[in-house]
Amino acid sequence: MIAQTDDVQTLDNEDLIVVKDSTSIQKMKLDHLRPSRAAFYSAILPGLGQAYNKKYWKIPVVYAAIGTGVYFYTTNNRDYKKVRNAYKRRLAGFQDDEFQDRFTDDGLLQAQNTLRRNKELSLLVTIGLYALNIIDANVDAHLMQFNVNDDLSLKPHYKIEEFDNVGRLGLTLNLNLN
Template identity: 35%
Template sequence: MRKILIISILLFTAVTGYTQNQDTVNVLQNTANADSAVKEVITAKVVVEDSAKKETRKRDTFFLKKKEYTPRGATLRSLILPGWGQAYNKQYWKIPVVAAAVGVPIGFYIDNRVWYLRSKQAVDIAFEIEKNSEREAELVEKLHPQFRISYNNVKDRPNGLEQFKSNAIRNRNYFRQNQDYSLLWTLALWGLNVADATVFAHLKNFDVSDDISMKIEPVYFNMSRTPGVRLVFTRRK
């Protein structure tokens, strides 16, 4: 009887201990899972907050960042439109000067181009009349009024058509030459406008202060108790 009682007590103790161990393991596993879930939530929250901060920082940087001033910007602007580079350099008083310098030869080019085409038409019509005199009245009506008057003044003279044709050729060559010169002046002054904007853009960032990068200063050497001089270099960022 005593043996049976002892065996029963031992079995009960073993079963109870096993059950407690299982409960402890389950509790530890549940606790570990809960901790992992909390860590994941916290990590996700931190990642989201960091992403939001970075995005906000990017937006703030985009709006607050100023456009950098560069000589290249002045060059490109003056190439596109004369005077724009000077405006970029904040030399506003130069804008009308540049506009006049480039605008005048452009105006001469346009005017000479128009009269060159009219003179060329007069030359072509003179050759047509020479080939087909029956169409003279029809062809004369196509002339510019000034050339028409000139033709009517000489048509009844001997060799009047030849005289008109030679005058028309001379006018054509004259206006073509002026047109070419006007174009060259336009390109030259346009290039001068670009050079002006570029040079002054470089000078705008040039340090012209009295505090130069290298200067000589007097110095007294305490060790030898003698005066001397030294070179001082100023480093700028």
């Protein structure tokens, strides 16, 4: 089955797109599994899907984002354990913890609740950034298969109406089919 427009011809049985420019013909092989492979690779190792898509500049961004989330989680977890242990020692009757001069028993309890909430929030943000890494690899692989040429443009414009002297904003869509 052949679906055809003026510029693009798609052959469904061979999964091939033929793009006819005014000077040349280009053939692109469609890989329907490319987005799922990119998402799978990013799920296995963050940044691997971006490398599969040949978007190498995104890999440091992925690791910086996930690394920041992991850093805040470990920091909040360490501080939470310190405060929790100090609170447990105070309940047992000891008065020799590092927070003796800064927090009362209620202050330690509030700090413990705040640090636990921050720890859980850091974990959720890290999981969200991991999921965003997978979604980015998938969407980027999908978008790589689209035909993008210069014959399609979207331009904003500003026009003053002559009848009532009011300015109007708008968008113009130009599609050039040669």
